[in-house]
Amino acid sequence: MSDNGARKSKKLKNKIPIILKYIILIMALLFIIVPIIIIIFGGLKTRGEFYTIPYVPPIPPRWGNIVRIVKMPIFWYMLRNSMVVTTAATAGVVIIASMSAFVFARINFKGKGVMFQFFTLGLMFPATVAILPIFLIVRQIGLQNNLIAVILVLTTFQLSMSTVILRNFFMEVPSELQDAAMIDGCNTIGFFWRILIPLAKPSLAAVASLAVVNTWNDLLVALVLIDSEKLWTLQLGTMQFQGQYGQDLSLVSAFLILAAIPAVIFYMFAQRHIVSGLTAGSIKG
């Protein structure tokens, strides 16, 4: 009898940490998710509703704010600019980093170690540090207020990490494969294009997805290099929108919903690649 009771209490004792775990997990989950839900609620209300019943679900949803923003030409400019910058920088990162990663993975030469250090300098300090002189250099080249400058700078910021990720992958490809390709009459560059690159597709996808997230989310580079409204990126626009319409919180919330949609869609499709890029980059880098 008493034995039974002891067993029961032991069972209970084992259960308490599990219950506690779930409580903490659920609290953490709420901490992440509730802010997003509140903003979505807010964005789908009229201004009046926002101030009188801010936290109840928007039933029925009011699309007025969303429609108002969608009708602003500037919103579409921002979206287009962000897409241009992100696409170009991502393409640049993938192409340029895979080229240099290939050299570091496959070719031996004197001073390779030092050279590699130089290529991975970007991992040693926050790129933010360089933003002031970058502004000066861009001004000297005459590229200020030009998306090309934003693209070049954001590409550079991604190069170090991407080179490391791709080099690690290229090094894992057995050298027998290269020998076989050579015997079949492939030169080094042919081996790179025809064999290594197709093999590296998953790594390239990871590097590309990471570059998309990082360049899409940039604020500082665009803030420093871009003046004219028509060239604002979505992030820069988000900041400015809040400055301009900060009094109308439901309108700002609606803007946030719209501004977040591209990233969320991308996340839904590329989550696996983003995650593998991040873990590959940080665990081996």
Next chain:
Amino acid sequence: MRTRNLSKDRIKVFLFLIPAAALILTFLVIPIFQCGYYSLFDWNGMGPAEDFTGLQNLKNILTNKVFLKAVGNSFTIVALSLFIQLPMALFLAIVIGRGIRGRAFYRTVFFLPYVLSEAITAVMWRILYNPEPSRGFINAVFQAFGWETKAWLGDTSLVLFSIFVVLTWKYIGFHMLLYITGLQNISKDIEEAALIDGVNRRQMLTYITIPLLAGTIRTSVYLSVLGSLQVFAIVWIMTKGGPVNASEVLSTYMYRFSFVRFQLGYGAGVAIVMLIIALIFSITYMSFVRRTEHIA
């Protein structure tokens, strides 16, 4: 014949390095040196820098009260991240990593804020932190519990903490993800062997799981410190470093002097100090990693 072909080939391959080298030189290395150079001048960015003042900027920076405040705040964010955010992330990773149903769901949700931009995050939390309970959700919750509502971003003693909460919201999922990946890489055999040897759950965690995660923890510490040192967008959008410099951090301080006040020489000096702080940290980290890896 064959070797000559190969070496010709090799030279062509070296051309592969040129695009990356050119970009890194132009937008990373040369800027850093220029930064060092301009920090020696009193310069407003117009015309050439002529008013050479030597180390005067540096001296002014290091004795400036607001700068020291910014250093303190940046270090506070680093410390809070290391001692609160990362342990929480580790805890969540251990809970989620071990046979909880709906693992993929939790992972997706916790990682979502990482994908949202800092600009969106900052504007969002500005709304949530609105001091009026009828507008700001956080104070609405406080009111509902009967607690005193607070000026989250307006109170000098609270603002840094409020910002840290936002940083945690955004980045905890990222660190959690690193830990989950690290946990997955731990061989099941080791844990099973330990179980057979009669190790209990807590012992397993302290003597086996966490030591085996050391590499991952180190990486996440590294990323967290470098990330915390360069926090910009969230602070700039939420408070611009205020009220009365209470949330000023290194990057907002640098930005203010470089691009708002156009004291470029001084701003360049601040950037150099930031660079030195980051380099001291990353070099220490790397030599530490090298030493411990030798032992292992």
